[in-house]
Amino acid sequence: MRDAEDFDAFYATSARRVLAHVSMMVGSPAEAEDAVAEAYLRAWNRWSKISTYDNPEAWVRQVAYRHAVSAWRKAFNRRHAHRREHAGAHVDALGPDHVAIVAALRRIPADQRRVIVLHHLVGLSVAEIHRETGIPAGTVTTWLARGRRAMAAYLADDETRETERRPSDV
Numbered sequence: 427m428r429d430a431e432d433f434d435a436f437y438a439t440s441a442r443r444v445l446a447h448v449s450m451m452v453g454s455p456a457e458a459e460d461a462v463a464e465a466y467l468r469a470w471n472r473w474s475k476i477s478t479y480d481n482p483e484a485w486v487r488q489v490a491y492r493h494a495v496s497a498w499r500k501a502f503n504r505r506h507a508h509r510r511e512h513a514g515a516h517v518d519a520l521g522p523d524h525v526a527i528v529a530a531l532r533r534i535p536a537d538q539r540r541v542i543v544l545h546h547l548v549g550l551s552v553a554e555i556h557r558e559t560g561i562p563a564g565t566v567t568t569w570l571a572r573g574r575r576a577m578a579a580y581l582a583d584d585e586t587r588e589t590e591r592r593p594s595d596v
Contacts, residue, residue: 433473437466440483447487450543452494453532465490484558487548491540530580538573541566 441462449458465486469476476482531539544550544558545566552570556563 429473429477432477433470436469436477436482440486441466444483444487444490447543447548448490448494450528450531450547451491451536451540453528453539457494458490461490461494462486464493481558484554488558526581527577530577533580534573534576537561538569538576541569542573542577545570 444465445458445462448462449455452458452461468489469482469486476485479485531542534542540559541555541561544555545552550558552563552566555561555566559566561569
C-alpha cells in the first residue's frame, strides 16, 4: 500500500512538469501525452526499483522521450499528417512569446531541441543532461550553442533582422 501512495505522490508532483518538458522536446503535445503515459505506466510497474533512483523524474522523462522517438520511427508519415492537420490550430491562454519559442524549437534539429529544453526549461546542468541522456558533455555544450544561435535567428523580429542586414546611417 505504501508503494501506491508513494507513486501517487510522485505522479501528482511531477506529471505536469514532465509532460511540458517532453512536449517541447518532441514538438507535439499529443505524442508527448502518449509517451509520458507509457513512461509512467512503466515506472509504476517497476516502482519498487525506480523509487530508489536519485531522480525518478529523470528516468520517466528519458523513457518518455525514447518512447516518442520510437513511435516516430514506426509512424513517420502519420506524424507529419497530424502536424499538417493541427498546424494552424489556435490555443487559448498562450502569449506570443510562448508561441514564438515553441515555433522556434520546432525549427531546430531534434538533438538541439532536446538539450535546449533540458537545460533551459527543466533546469539541468550540462553534467546532469549527460547523466540523463548519455550524450557526451562536450556534445551537449555544442548542441546548446548551436541551438541557441538557431533559435535566436528564428526569434529575432523583422526590425532586428533588417538592422543586422544593413549598417545604420550615422
